[in-house]
Amino acid sequence: MQDIDLLQSEKKSLLRFLLIYLGSTFLLFSLLSWIFYTSQKQNLLDKQRDGLKIYAQELEHTLRLLHMSYAKTLQYPKHNKIDSAIYDKNRKYIFGTGQNSILLDNNHRMLADNMLYDLSEVKPYYLGAAYMLLSVKIDEVPILELQKQILWFILGTGIFFILLGLFLGKLFIAPMRESMERMNAFIQDTTHELNTPISTILTNIEMLETFGKYEKSNELKRIEIASKTLSRIYDDLTYLNLNHNYHRHIESVNVSFFIEERMVYFSTMAESKCLEVRLDIEPNVMLNVDKNDITRLVDNLFSNAIKYNKPKGLLYIKLSKTMLTVKDTGIGIEKKDLASILQRFKRANKSEGGFGIGLDIVNQVVNSYGFVLNIDSAWKEGTEVRVQW
Amino acid sequence: MVKIIFLSLWLIGILDAHESQVQQFENRCIVCHTSQQIPSELIYRRYLMKYSTKEAMATAILRYLKKPQKKLSIMPPQFFLKFPIKSNLGLDEMTLKKNIEIYLDYFDVKKKLTIPQ
Numbered sequence: 001m002q003d004i005d006l007l008q009s010e011k012k013s014l015l016r017f018l019l020i021y022l023g024s025t026f027l028l029f030s031l032l033s034w035i036f037y038t039s040q041k042q043n044l045l046d047k048q049r050d051g052l053k054i055y056a057q058e059l060e061h062t063l064r065l066l067h068m069s070y071a072k073t074l075q076y077p078k079h080n081k082i083d084s085a086i087y088d089k090n091r092k093y094i095f096g097t098g099q100n101s102i103l104l105d106n107n108h109r110m111l112a113d114n115m116l117y118d119l120s121e122v123k124p125y126y127l128g129a130a131y132m133l134l135s136v137k138i139d140e141v142p143i144l145e146l147q148k149q150i151l152w153f154i155l156g157t158g159i160f161f162i163l164l165g166l167f168l169g170k171l172f173i174a175p176m177r178e179s180m181e182r183m184n185a186f187i188q189d190t191t192h193e194l195n196t197p198i199s200t201i202l203t204n205i206e207m208l209e210t211f212g213k214y215e216k217s218n219e220l221k222r223i224e225i226a227s228k229t230l231s232r233i234y235d236d237l238t239y240l241n242l243n244h245n246y247h248r249h250i251e252s253v254n255v256s257f258f259i260e261e262r263m264v265y266f267s268t269m270a271e272s273k274c275l276e277v278r279l280d281i282e283p284n285v286m287l288n289v290d291k292n293d294i295t296r297l298v299d300n301l302f303s304n305a306i307k308y309n310k311p312k313g314l315l316y317i318k319l320s321k322t323m324l325t326v327k328d329t330g331i332g333i334e335k336k337d338l339a340s341i342l343q344r345f346k347r348a349n350k351s352e353g354g355f356g357i358g359l360d361i362v363n364q365v366v367n368s369y370g371f372v373l374n375i376d377s378a379w380k381e382g383t384e385v386r387v388q389w
Numbered sequence: 390m391v392k393i394i395f396l397s398l399w400l401i402g403i404l405d406a407h408e409s410q411v412q413q414f415e416n417r418c419i420v421c422h423t424s425q426q427i428p429s430e431l432i433y434r435r436y437l438m439k440y441s442t443k444e445a446m447a448t449a450i451l452r453y454l455k456k457p458q459k460k461l462s463i464m465p466p467q468f469f470l471k472f473p474i475k476s477n478l479g480l481d482e483m484t485l486k487k488n489i490e491i492y493l494d495y496f497d498v499k500k501k502l503t504i505p506q
Binding site: 066067068070071072073074075076078088089090092094095097124125126127128129130 | 434437438499502504
């Protein structure tokens with residue numbers, strides 16, 4: 001019977017579990033990946049910087065040779081990838097292969113604009129050079145390859161952990177699901193077994209009334225009320241069991257007539273509580289609905305309004321072209337319970353019997369037809385339920 | 390227009406003066422040094438290797454020229470066996486400084502350095 005609800009709660013629990021589990025795993029993996037990426041990138045840059053250092057030694061050697069040479073022109077070495085420049089002791093540019101002479105600052109290792117720099121000192125000052133600055137464009141290919149590998153790794157582990165999370169989640173939920181299924185089966189069997197005796201009682205009460213052998217005594221009224229209550233509970237449970245699985249027969253229903261008819265059905269219950277019933281029914285209000293749906297909607301609203309009303313209280317029912325209002329002067333609902341009152345098995349007040357499925361059914365009917373449900377309530381003053389269509 | 394003419398003349402004058410100074414340096418110093426086989430460029434390179442900047446080199450050379458002594462020179466002792474220390478030239482500091490500047494400019498390595506095509 002409650003398979004649908006079980007699945008919803010399962011989904012909710014699974015979702016929460018997965019969010020926490022995957023969120024924390026993702027954070028941890030992101031952190032580890034970032035640390036790994038940073039260190040690996042540094043390694044790659046260091047390798048490229050090593051190339052600069054080797055070239056720096058070659059350049060220093062060449063500077064020494066040039067310094068010893070007294071030729072008319074001195075050919076400064078040029079590398080096809082690495083730019084170099086020499087600076088005097090005052091960090092003033094002497095010569096270089098770059099387009100622009102880079103001004104030196106105190107950072108001996110600079111990394112900017114996708115360039116890798118290496119600054120080294122020259123001693124003795126061949127050609128007057130006290131510093132050598134080498135620069136090379138960072139080779140991005142291995143870094144991009146590293147990024148790609150890390151992304152694949154995160155993707156792979158992500159999929160693995162999602163699957164693991166789903167498996168673990170289902171594993172944790174299995175005992176809960178099992179017990180819910182057992183409860184469902186029990187309720188299903190119970191409702192089935194209740195049907196025959198309830199029908200028998202109600203038929204026999206009707207026969208007693210019809211053939212007039214007995215005056216309608218208080219005892220008989222109480223039996224009738226109790227039987228009707230049982231019958232309604234049976235109908236509600238059957239509705240929940242079959243909901244979403246049975247074919248709705250949509251027809252044009254005269255709601256005005258229908259409500260008056262249902263009030264007759266509930267009259268014995270209302271009388272037993274000495275309620276003042278005020279009906280403000282606009283005639284011939286028509287709705288295209290399934291009769292069973294509108295019965296469950298109206299019955300549950302009326303039943304609640306009677307059940308939770310004060311003795312000698314007021315039951316006010318108003319029907320207009322656009323809205324049904326059911327108002328009582330009962331115990332009301334506390335503010336903190338209002339938000340969750342529509343949940344299944346939620347009972348704001350346990351002074352009266354019931355399973356806490358009434359308003360859940362009302363909500364289901366309202367949602368399936370796109371109606372709007374509003375509940376206003378004041379604690380110990382009463383409740384007003386409005387269904388707009 | 391008049392301003393441009395004056396400016397041009399002034400620049401030509403400066404360039405001429407500089408060229409004449411370089412020529413004077415070549416005629417008065419280099420010719421004599423070459424004939425005496427004094428390795429002027431080698432001396433320049435030695436100063437360059439030790440002091441790196443033009444200013445530091447100029448200061449060191451000036452200090453030596455004002456008081457030519459072995460201990461103030463950066464040349465090795467063997468150098469003076471072949472080229473004995475010359476006596477003070479008796480030139481004033483301004484003239485010495487000017488000559489040192491011409492000397493440093495004359496052998497400046499920056500002018501020799503080229504990038505192979």
